[in-house]
Each structure stands twice: as structure tokens, then as C-alpha cells.
Amino acid sequence: MLIQRGGLKVVAGLGISGVAAVNFLHNQGYRVAVTDSRSTPPGHDQIPAEVQTSFGQFDAELLLSAEEIVISPGLDPKLPEIQAAIAKGIPVVSEIQILRRATDKPIMAITGSNAKSTVTTLIGLMAEHAGVKVAVGGNLGRPALDLTKDEPDLYILELSSFQLETTSNLQAEVAVVLNMSEDHLDRHGDMMGYHTAKHRIFQGVKKVVHNRDDSLTRPLVPDATPMQSFGLNAPDMNQYGVLRDDDGTIWLARGRTRLLNSAEMYIQGTHNVANALACLALGEAINLPLESMLETLKSFKGLEHRCEFVKEVEGVRYYNDSKGTNVGATLAAIDGLGAAIEAKGGKVAIILGGQGKGQDFSALREALSKYVKVAVLIGEDAALVEQAVVGTTTLLHAETLEQAIALCQAHTQAHDVVLLSPACASFDMFSGYPQRGHQFVACVQELH
Numbered sequence: 510m511l512i513q514r515g516g517l518k519v520v521a522g523l524g525i526s527g528v529a530a531v532n533f534l535h536n537q538g539y540r541v542a543v544t545d546s547r548s549t550p551p552g553h554d555q556i557p558a559e560v561q562t563s564f565g566q567f568d569a570e571l572l573l574s575a576e577e578i579v580i581s582p583g584l585d586p587k588l589p590e591i592q593a594a595i596a597k598g599i600p601v602v603s604e605i606q607i608l609r610r611a612t613d614k615p616i617m618a619i620t621g622s623n624a625k626s627t628v629t630t631l632i633g634l635m636a637e638h639a640g641v642k643v644a645v646g647g648n649l650g651r652p653a654l655d656l657t658k659d660e661p662d663l664y665i666l667e668l669s670s671f672q673l674e675t676t677s678n679l680q681a682e683v684a685v686v687l688n689m690s691e692d693h694l695d696r697h698g699d700m701m702g703y704h705t706a707k708h709r710i711f712q713g714v715k716k717v718v719h720n721r722d723d724s725l726t727r728p729l730v731p732d733a734t735p736m737q738s739f740g741l742n743a744p745d746m747n748q749y750g751v752l753r754d755d756d757g758t759i760w761l762a763r764g765r766t767r768l769l770n771s772a773e774m775y776i777q778g779t780h781n782v783a784n785a786l787a788c789l790a791l792g793e794a795i796n797l798p799l800e801s802m803l804e805t806l807k808s809f810k811g812l813e814h815r816c817e818f819v820k821e822v823e824g825v826r827y828y829n830d831s832k833g834t835n836v837g838a839t840l841a842a843i844d845g846l847g848a849a850i851e852a853k854g855g856k857v858a859i860i861l862g863g864q865g866k867g868q869d870f871s872a873l874r875e876a877l878s879k880y881v882k883v884a885v886l887i888g889e890d891a892a893l894v895e896q897a898v899v900g901t902t903t904l905l906h907a908e909t910l911e912q913a914i915a916l917c918q919a920h921t922q923a924h925d926v927v928l929l930s931p932a933c934a935s936f937d938m939f940s941g942y943p944q945r946g947h948q949f950v951a952c953v954q955e956l957h
Contacts, residue, residue, distance in 0.1 A: 515576060516575070517541070517574060517575050517576055518539045518540065518542075518575065518578075519574075519577075520543040520544075520578075520581070521543075521545075521572065521580045522545055522581025522583055523543060523551060524551055524581055524583060525552065525652050526581055526652040526653070527550075527552060527579075528552035528555045529604065529653070530604045530607060530652075530654055531556045531557075531560055533607065533611075533657065534579070534607070535556075535557050535560060537611070542560065542575075543560060543562050544563040544564070544567050544572065545567070546566055547564065548564050569590045569593060572590050572591070572593070572599070575599055576599070577599065577601075577602060578591065578594055578599055578600070578602070579602055579603070580601050580675055581604075582669055582672045583671065586674060586675060601675055602675055602677075603673075603674075603675040604653050604654050605653055605666065605668060605672050605676045606676050607654060608656075608657065608664070609676070609679055609680065611654075612657065612664070614661065614662060614663060614664060615663050615664070616663075616665075616666060616679065616680075616681045617664065617665045617682055617684075617794075617795065618668055618679055618681035618683075618685075618710050619632070619667050619668065619684070619687065620667070620673060620686050621687025621688045621689070622687075622835065622837045622838070623687070623688055623690065623833075623835070623837050623841055624687050624688065624783075624787075625668075625669075626812055626832070627781070627812055628687060628791075629645060629649055629666075631784065631806070632665060632788045632791050633645035635805045636663060636665065636795070636797060638801055638805045639792075639797045639798055639801045641663055641795075641797070642659075642660075642662040642663070643662070643664075644656035644663075644665070645665045646665075647666035647667045647672070648669040648672060649667040653666055663795065670703055670707050673709045673710055676710075677709070677712060679710060679712055679714070680712070680714070681710065681713075681714050682716065683714070683791055683794035684710045684711055684714045684717060685717070685718040685720075685726070685787060685790075686711075686719070686726040687726065688723050688726060689723060689725035689726060690837025690840070690872075704725060711730055714730060714734065715734070715735075716736075716737070717730055717734055717735070717736045718736075718737050718787065718794060720738070720739060720740060721739065722740045722741055722742070722783070737793060737794060739783065739787050740783070741779055741782065741783055743762075744762055744764055745764065746765075747764055749761070749762070749763055749786040749787075749789050751771075751786075752767055757852055758770060758771075759772075759779075761785060773807050775808075775810045775811060775818075776811040776816070777816075777846070777849055778816060778842065778846045779844065779845045779848050779849065780842065785806055788806070813943075813946065814829055814830065814831040815830060816828050816842050816930075817829045817830070819949070819950050819953045819954070820953050820954060822918070823922075823923065824922070824923025824924060825921045825922065825924075826925075826927070827926075828846065828926060828927070828928045828929070828930075829929050829946045829950055829953075830929055831929055831930075831931070831942045831943070831945045831946030832942050832946070833929075833930035833932060834866075834935070834942055835866070835868060836868050836869070836870060836932050838932070839859075839861070839873065839930040839931070839932035842930040843857055843859065843873070843877070843930065844876055844880070846926050846928060847879065847880025847881070847926075850924055851880070853924045855924035856880060856881065856882035856921075856925050857880050857881045857882065857926050857927075857928055858920055858921050858925060858926070858927045858928070859877075859883075859884050859885070859917075859927075859928045859929075860884075860885050860887060860914070860917065860927075860930075861885070861891075861931055861933070862886045862890060862894050862933055863888035863932075863933030863935050863936075863945075864889060864890060864935070865894070865933050868933075870893065870894050870932065873897070873898055873901075877898055877901035878901045881902045882920060882921070882925070883902060883903045883916070883920040883921075884898065884901075884902055884905070885905045885906070885907050885913040885916045885917055886904060886905070886907070887907050887909070887913050887938070888933060889937040890933060891906060894933075903920070910929075910938070910948050910949060911948075914927070914949070914953060914956070918956060927953075929945075929946070929949045
């Protein structure tokens with residue numbers, strides 16, 4: 510028999526995390542209701558029959574009768590119905606906040622404009638291979654409250670700025686902001702709003718990892734908080750970084766100690782070296798054995814749509830980075846792959862464009878000038894991209910992804926790289942970045 514506890518919890522916005530929140534709270538014995546602006550929101554058939562539902566619009570009356578509102582990350586707290594509840598003093602929290610309250614187990618918290626999924630997945634594998642009972646999810650894969658079913662000893666959570674916006678005092682065992690570049694400004698208003706949301710991850714944190722190459726990732730925390738850094742330069746004692754040999758070999762290192770030749774990793778590019786170093790620093794913070802972490806690193810193949818190596822055709826390597834939906838992600842891919850092939854005279858042919866989300870594409874100018882021989886522009890904001898980067902490299906236009914790949918193939922030779930990293934959302938031409946990536950992979954597989 511479930512005991513009804515406390516007042517009414519109202520979940521605003523269904524979808525994956527909303528369903529997990531409804532089911533979790535219901536199982537805990539709370540009175541739960543859910544409201545969504547869609548008349549048949551995804552997941553409406555996965556919640557208990559006893560839960561009160563109000564679909565088709567956000568139910569202002571229901572929200573105002575809540576003891577607490579659990580808001581889905583896709584919903585902007587600036588919605589008038591949510592603001593009315595806040596004005597009445599009703600707390601609005603994320604599902605991450607509910608998890609924090611529900612568990613005394615340590616949480617490793619990971620955010621950043623880019624590479625969150627790669628780092629979260631890789632450190633999750635490192636922990637698992639070291640024998641830790643771990644549950645990995647959040648913004649990636651399984652929703653946070655779903656992970657409680659595993660009864661793990663450690664939660665590893667990828668967190669978006671949207672989730673962090675309504676999360677307070679997370680008290681993570683260790684937290685990191687991997688990097689910061691313009692993204693979601695349409696939601697957060699400006700870079701300061703975005704930065705503030707991201708840095709909520711450090712509230713009450715026990716240990717910090719930060720990126721030396723990006724000053725925006727270093728938090729203001731009490732001096733006594735242990736801090737560990739990573740970066741693509743030679744590291745100080747006890748920090749993680751890179752040592753370079755005269756022949757150009759790049760070593761992952763801790764202080765003066767060489768740990769791993771970067772050529773031994775499947776995931777290539779300097780941005781992936783940074784991701785690997787971030788994982789080693791995070792792993793050290795929770796006492797994972799170094800040898801075991803390095804073994805995992807050597808076997809990790811990377812994520813689908815994330816600088817994923819597809820195929821080599823006549824000495825040209827093709828990479829699917831369809832998840833590069835913002836300028837920062839695309840910069841990391843161009844710089845990472847460009848620097849890796851530069852020594853052999855290789856250049857990048859890149860496919861750019863889609864829905865630009867109000868970003869400033871001129872940030873790509875330097876990388877395009879330095880590493881890119883041709884950029885093929887697609888999608889509804891192709892003209893905006895062109896305007897921002899004109900004069901940096903050869904710019905071509907294509908109507909379809911297939912046409913774009915053919916143009917790249919025509920303009921490349923051995924040691925070059927063809928990269929799909931659009932710096933844009935995909936909804937003008939595709940159902941999402943996975944469909945865009947799958948189409949790219951299918952077209953490349955046809956090449957010979």
C-alpha cells in the first residue's frame with residue numbers, strides 16, 4: 510500500500526525525463542499530476558493510470574495548485590505559466606534536483622558546450638571496467654531518475670545547461686565544465702546567462718576538474734576545494750596534459766610522466782586528446798586505478814555522430830560529426846583533425862550549414878583559413894554562414910547532402926579528410942542530427 514505523502518507534485522512537460530519523473534515520484538508515494546502543451550505528448554502511454562493528466566496546453570490552474578513543479582529540460586522556465594507559479598512562491602526544480610534528494614550516493618557531474626557525451630560515456634566505461642557499480646545517464650541515454658532502479662554506488666551524469674538552470678546545490682563528488690562556447694543563446698539570452706547556468710554544477714561540489722585552455726571553465730569555489738586541471742600543453746606536477754616529442758609524437762601525461770602515446774587511441778584529433786585527459790582527471794578524483802583507465806582508453810571507439818571515422822577512400826578519411834550542431838563543436842573538430850593531418854600536408858573538406866540558432870559563424874574564420882581547403886554549404890542558413898566566413902577558403906553550395914559529399918570527394922586527395930560537422934541544427938532537412946549522420950554514412954559507404 511503506497512502512503513500518499515505531502516502535497517501535489519506537478520511534472521511540466523512529458524517526454525523521456527518527464528515520464529521518468531512521474532513514475533519515480535508515483536513509486537515514492539507522492540500525489541503526481543502532469544501537464545503538457547501537446548495534446549498527445551511522447552510517453553503519455555507510459556505513466557500510471559492514477560496520475561492526473563492535463564494535455565493540450567499548460568494547465569495554469571494545476572501548476573498553481575502544486576507544492577512543487579518538476580520542469581522538463583526542454584521547457585523554458587520563462588514560460589508565463591511557470592513564472593506565475595514562481596511568483597506565488599512555488600518551487601520549480603529539475604529531475605536532477607529530485608535525484609539529489611533521493612540518494613546519498615556520490616554523483617559525478619559533467620557539462621560543457623561540447624564533448625559531454627564522449628567524456629560521460631568514456632568515464633562511465635572506465636568506472637565499469639574498474640569494477641565500480643555505476644549508472645550513466647542524464648542528458649545522454651537514460652534519464653537521471655530512471656538510473657535509480659540500478660541502485661548504483663556512483664551516478665555519472667551528463668547535464669545540460671537547461672537541466673542545471675533549475676538545479677541547486679548539487680553537491681557533486683566531482684564536477685567539470687569541459688569547455689564553453691556560444692550555444693542556446695536563444696534560451697539563455699546571452700553568454701553570461703549561459704555561463705551562469707553551466708556553473709550551477711559547482712554548487713556544493715567536493716572536487717573540481719577544469720580545462721586550463723578555457724578560463725570560462727574554472728569555477729569560483731572555496732580555496733580548500735581540491736582542483737585538478739587538464740589541457741593541451743605541458744602539465745605542471747600532478748596535472749594532466751600533453752608532452753610532445755621532437756618527431757611530433759603526442760603523449761598524454763600526468764606531470765612529467767608519459768602515460769599513453771595518442772596514436773594508440775582509436776579516437777583521433779587533439780580535441781579527443783583533451784577529452785581523454787579530462788576522463789583521467791575525473792577518474793583520479795574517484796580513485797579509479799590509472800592502468801585500468803588507460804586500458805579502457807585504448808579500446809574506446811568513440812560515439813556515433815561524434816567525429817566518428819566512417820571509411821577511407823583513396824587515402825581520404827571520412828568523418829561523421831553530425832552531432833556538431835554548434836560553432837564550438839565544429840571548431841573542435843576542424844582544429845583537432847586539421848592539426849593531426851597538417852604534418853603530412855593534409856587539409857580538411859568540410860560540410861557546413863543547416864539551422865544556425867542565431868550563432869556567430871565568424872568564429873570559424875581562423876580555423877577555416879588554417880586547415881580547410883573547401884567548405885560546402887547546405888541548408889536554410891547557408892547564406893548566413895557564407896556571409897560570416899567569405900574569403901577564408903573555397904566556398905561551394907550543394908542542395909543535398911549527397912551532392913555535398915560528391916563535391917568534397919572531387920576536391921580532396923590522399924592525406925585529406927572529409928568532415929561532416931555542420932555547426933548547425935538539422936531540422937530544416939532532417940528529423941535530427943542522427944538521421945543526418947546516418948545519411949552521410951550511407952552515402953560515404955557507396956563511394957569507391
